[in-house]
Amino acid sequence: MTDALDVTLRLLIVFVVFLTFPLIVGQTEHKVMAHMQGRLGPMYAGGFHGWAQLVADGVKFAQKEDVVPAGADRRIFQLAPAVALLPYLLVLLAIPIGPGEGAVGQVLDAGIFFVLAVMGVGVLGSLMAGWASANKFSLLGGLRTAAQLLAYELPMLLAAASVAMAAGTVSLPGILNAFHWWWLPWQIVGAIVFFVAGLAELQRPPFDMPVADSEIIFGAYTEYTGLRFALFLLAEYAGIIVLCGLTTVLFLGGWHGPWGADGLGWVWTLLKTAVLAFLVIWLRVTYPRLREDQLQKLSWTLLVPLSLAQIALTGIVKVVIS
Amino acid sequence: MAEPLPPTRSRIPGSGLAKGLAVTLRTMTRKTVTEQYPEIQPDLPPRTRGVIGLFEENCTVCMLCARECPDWCIYIDSHKETVPAATPGGRERSRNVLDRFAIDFSLCMYCGICIEVCPFDALFWSPEFEYAETDIRELTHERDKLREWMWTVPAPPALDPGAEEPKEIAAARKTAEKLAAAQAEPTEPAEPARPTEPEGGAS
Numbered sequence: 001m002t003d004a005l006d007v008t009l010r011l012l013i014v015f016v017v018f019l020t021f022p023l024i025v026g027q028t029e030h031k032v033m034a035h036m037q038g039r040l041g042p043m044y045a046g047g048f049h050g051w052a053q054l055v056a057d058g059v060k061f062a063q064k065e066d067v068v069p070a071g072a073d074r075r076i077f078q079l080a081p082a083v084a085l086l087p088y089l090l091v092l093l094a095i096p097i098g099p100g101e102g103a104v105g106q107v108l109d110a111g112i113f114f115v116l117a118v119m120g121v122g123v124l125g126s127l128m129a130g131w132a133s134a135n136k137f138s139l140l141g142g143l144r145t146a147a148q149l150l151a152y153e154l155p156m157l158l159a160a161a162s163v164a165m166a167a168g169t170v171s172l173p174g175i176l177n178a179f180h181w182w183w184l185p186w187q188i189v190g191a192i193v194f195f196v197a198g199l200a201e202l203q204r205p206p207f208d209m210p211v212a213d214s215e216i217i218f219g220a221y222t223e224y225t226g227l228r229f230a231l232f233l234l235a236e237y238a239g240i241i242v243l244c245g246l247t248t249v250l251f252l253g254g255w256h257g258p259w260g261a262d263g264l265g266w267v268w269t270l271l272k273t274a275v276l277a278f279l280v281i282w283l284r285v286t287y288p289r290l291r292e293d294q295l296q297k298l299s300w301t302l303l304v305p306l307s308l309a310q311i312a313l314t315g316i317v318k319v320v321i322s
Numbered sequence: 323m324a325e326p327l328p329p330t331r332s333r334i335p336g337s338g339l340a341k342g343l344a345v346t347l348r349t350m351t352r353k354t355v356t357e358q359y360p361e362i363q364p365d366l367p368p369r370t371r372g373v374i375g376l377f378e379e380n381c382t383v384c385m386l387c388a389r390e391c392p393d394w395c396i397y398i399d400s401h402k403e404t405v406p407a408a409t410p411g412g413r414e415r416s417r418n419v420l421d422r423f424a425i426d427f428s429l430c431m432y433c434g435i436c437i438e439v440c441p442f443d444a445l446f447w448s449p450e451f452e453y454a455e456t457d458i459r460e461l462t463h464e465r466d467k468l469r470e471w472m473w474t475v476p477a478p479p480a481l482d483p484g485a486e487e488p489k490e491i492a493a494a495r496k497t498a499e500k501l502a503a504a505q506a507e508p509t510e511p512a513e514p515a516r517p518t519e520p521e522g523g524a525s
Contacts, residue, residue: 036346040356286342 002302018089022237029281035287064226072133072223080132081231084125086116088238092303095245096173098255098266105210111172112160115246122199122235123149126210130220141219144210145294151299158307159194162314163187163250176254186317190310191251198243204280206287208294232270244255358436368476370449371432375475376468380444385416385466386437387445393428397422423465428458450474
């Protein structure tokens with residue numbers, strides 16, 4: 001009985017985090033982006049500085065008609081948003097925010113494998129949407145998504161493998177237990193590669209070629225309306241949370257901090273995740289979109305060699321200190 | 323052969339990217355330029371061309387404004403009234419009485435020519451701009467509305483230091499000086515009574 005209660009409680013907490021944190025990131029993006037462009041951003045919804053803007057957006061999306069194009073592959077078309085969104089919920093289950101059994105949804109021995117494999121499934125949602133929409137812009141967007149996935153999954157995996165090598169384990173809490181502060185300069189290249197590749201995987205600007213709205217409308221999401229469209233957007237912001245959380249756990253030491261008692265580890269995790277989420281927004285505001293060829297070039301000629309060099313460095317240091 | 327590099331090009335790779343990040347971060351810490359208009363009224367310059375106000379007490383129905391208007395958006399109706407002679411045996415005078423003065427702001431292009439040509443200072447710019455209507459026909463505003471807008475006309479901007487004295491003020495000052503001189507010399511008591519006399523007595 002207590003087991004069932006425990007599981008229910010953990011799932012409930014993860015679910016609530018999954019529903020609220022993306023909204024917080026979205027609202028932060030509204031405000032930060034506005035101020036970085038000399039604007040105010042939303043000011044009306046909810047009264048105080050437009051705090052309820054995304055709630056209002058959600059209500060609007062819920063009221064809209066759910067249109068499925070006549071030529072679309074109906075079942076696949078309708079299933080795609082769920083396929084895009086759910087993997088991030090599953091990944092969230094495996095991210096530890098504090099030390100011990102109590103601060104993680106589910107302890108997995110093969111944490112890195114699980115997390116990276118499931119995150120890759122999220123991109124499948126965009127692919128399904130692109131194929132099923134019966135729209136050439138959607139198809140183009142879907143194919144660009146596929147190309148981007150192929151290009152950036154590799155450096156991401158290699159960077160994560162470097163950390164796993166350093167820690168000697170693929171379990172996320174295990175990596176954090178093995179963490180020392182000097183891992184930070186040691187793995188910094190891997191961290192940057194992982195973060196940039198993750199951004200590309202989420203199709204966040206400046207890597208938003210698959211949804212480039214000035215040339216292919218909205219890529220794979222062109223034909224979507226109402227709640228299904230909102231789910232795609234939610235998937236993007238949930239992806240930011242997951243990416244920032246994973247970068248924190250793998251490279252920035254998660255719950256380890258320069259000071260603070262044992263009970264406050266989760267504050268460090270959340271703080272680092274928030275700073276990274278701000279960085280995601282900051283990069284989006286600052287840089288223009290990469291062209292498709294620049295995008296591929298960045299991955300194959302810069303990120304992949306860098307991650308390989310990082311693995312080599314990790315191996316050498318590991319042999320030297322052992 | 324070799325193209326000269328632009329002078330701003332830096333040696334450190336990635337310094338351009340860092341500069342971009344610095345620009346956005348600096349902008350974030352600065353004050354925004356957004357005006358929250360319905361909550362906070364905009365701070366308009368004094369000569370803003372918002373709407374045209376009519377000071378109908380000054381209007382003599384000379385029709386100059388209506389004739390000069392490039393859009394023909396000023397409508398004026400009037401009739402003549404005879405004014406009985408002011409002095410016994412004098413001649414009856416006729417004067418124009420304004421019946422209707424309307425400006426169609428759906429046609430008006432805010433050129434301000436009517437205000438420029440008015441010889442009697444009956445038309446003024448007002449910075450008031452919140453008179454949108456849902457029907458285009460309601461944009462033709464009648465004299466009572468135009469008269470109300472006169473209350474929103476700001477005082478004329480101050481003259482430049484060292485500017486020539488305005489004609490009206492010069493005339494008023496001369497009259498006042500003359501009066502003062504007359505009062506200082508009590509030998510001529512008839513003089514101060516002159517200005518109060520109506521104009522009909524002059525002929």
